[in-house]
Amino acid sequence: MRFCGVPLVAAAALIAGPLAAQYSPPPPPAPPIAVPDLVAADGKYGNELKYFVFHKAGASFEAARADIAECAVHTVHGRQLKMPAFVAWEDNDRLADPIVFNGSYGLVGLAIYSIIAGPLERSLRQEVMMACMLPRGYDRYSVTEPMWKQIHEGDNPAALIDLQATIASSPVPRTPKVTS
Amino acid sequence: MMLRLMIAALLALGFPAAALAQDGPAFQHFRAGSAITLAPDKAYFLIRMPEESVSTKLQPVFLRKPSAAELAAYREAKAAAHAKAGKDAGPIENFDFEYTAATNLFQIENGKFLAKEGNDRLFLIATAPGDYVFYGAGFNKFLWQCNCMGTVSFKAEAGKITDLGAVLITLAWKPSGFPELAEDTNLGPKMRQDYAMFAVGLRPATAKPSLAQLAALPVQAAEYHAVGAFREPARLLANRLAPVPGVLGYDKGAVIDLRTGGVVPKRF
Known part of the structure; x- marks a missing residue:
């Protein structure tokens, strides 16, 4: 028996040989991230300057995740540097003594981004996130305070950023758009 | 005895050499009335702070690359x-x-100016030659806000005065008198929460100040270059340096070197 003029056994060998070496099954798809229902049952939302989610029409999950993760780095802050001081500009090893936080966390990376913080810290963080995200074309949509905490505060900052990126790249939230 | 000591201290403050020495050797402000001589191994910044900038009480912070x-x-x-x-x-x-x-990180001190030109304060700083970054703004020598989302660098050569132009600092939530800060101001209450966000910008020098003390001295305008986003957590707030025409731009958050048109990668 032949296939395309080639004996079938030989054809199978051809397919199994070089192609087999290149082929690897794709990884199983990640389970879809469940987006909570952002709409408040009673129609009442938190302070729109503090409790909102970012959304950008047409954004991909990957682009939204990259934007949120990069901006989250700028929300990490601690005790202010007293000058004059020395900064090893080339080393990118800047740290800051933690202030007001509770729990254990690392100073490098995103751990502080997700800590449970008081209202002063929250407003600082939101101003920095807005300074970073709004010029990238993101809009804001109101959520309730408990919903905001569910999306932004917890032990797994990477998972929270995935959730925020999913929201940012999903259909437009059905909550009021923040314009102030 | 105490009165004599106080008078001696007050007299010492009036001596030009003492006015420089109090800052320490690394970053020295020339005070009003100082004799200006340029040392061959030092670089000099000339900085203009308009009244609106001074009124915020924030002062520019510069980093000299190590x-x-x-x-x-x-x-x-x-x-x-x-x-x-x-x-x-x-x-x-x-x-x-x-x-x-x-x-290598210094804050200008608003009270230690050389002279006034109209409502602007002019500062002359003696420092080490090198490559500098406009790092952010400080308050009472504590870093308050970093230009972490994009800024500029410049060279300060030995034996010369580098005119940085005007440093523009104002509150981001309300309108500003600085047209250079148009995109970064009048942002409303979202930038006026428990700690107000500041807008920081530059107006590069286009002409030498008219100060007689500088007339015979070599003054050259700083040549600015775009710098990518960097991390600096030891402060309260982070923002970008406002766009500088021909030098620093932004495209959806990406820092653009307007001299080349290319994206400047972030430093983390």
């Missing part, structure tokens, strides 16, 4: 401290380390 020797000494000291801390030190990337053997 020399290779300074960086090597820092890395050696950090490695030694990390080794000394033992098994509890954790990874060196997370190792909190205080280093006082050198300084």
Whole structure:
């Protein structure tokens, strides 16, 4: 028996040989991230300057995740540097003594981004996130305070950023758009 | 006796040499009435602070990029401290380390100006030659806000005065008198929460100030270059330096070098 003029056994060998070496099954798809229902049952939302989610029409999950993760780095802050001081500009090893936080966390990376913080810290963080995200074309949509905490505060900052990126790249939230 | 000591102290403050010495050797403000002589091994900044900037009480902060020797000494000291801390030190990337053997980050002090030109204060600073970054703004020598989302660098050559132009600082939530800050101001209540966000910008020099003291001295305008986003957590707020025409732009958050049109990668 032949296939395309080639004996079938030989054809199978051809397919199994070089192609087999290149082929690897794709990884199983990640389970879809469940987006909570952002709409408040009673129609009442938190302070729109503090409790909102970012959304950008047409954004991909990957682009939204990259934007949120990069901006989250700028929300990490601690005790202010007293000058004059020395900064090893080339080393990118800047740290800051933690202030007001509770729990254990690392100073490098995103751990502080997700800590449970008081209202002063929250407003600082939101101003920095807005300074970073709004010029990238993101809009804001109101959520309730408990919903905001569910999306932004917890032990797994990477998972929270995935959730925020999913929201940012999903259909437009059905909550009021923040314009102030 | 006490009165004599007080008078002696007050007289000492009036001497030009003492006015420089009080700042320490690394970053020295020339005060009003100072005699200006340029040392061949020092660089000099000329900075204009308009009244609106001064009124915020924030003052510009500059970083001098460390020399290779300074960086090597820092890395050696950090490695030694990390080794000394033992098994509890954790990874060196997370190792909190205080280093006082050198300084390269400085804040201008609004009260130590050389002269006024109209409502602007003019500052003349003696510092080390090198490459500098406009790092952010400080308050009482504590870093308040970093230009972490994009900024500029410039060279300060020895024996010359580098005119940085005007530093523009104002509140981001309300309209500003600085047209250069149009995109970064009038942002409304979202930038006026518990700690108000500031807008920071530059107006590069286009003409030498008319100060008689500078007439015979070599003054050259700073040549600015775009710098990518960097990390600096030891402050309260982070923002971008406002766009500088021909130098620094932004495209959806990406820092653009307007001299080349290319994206400047972030530094983390």
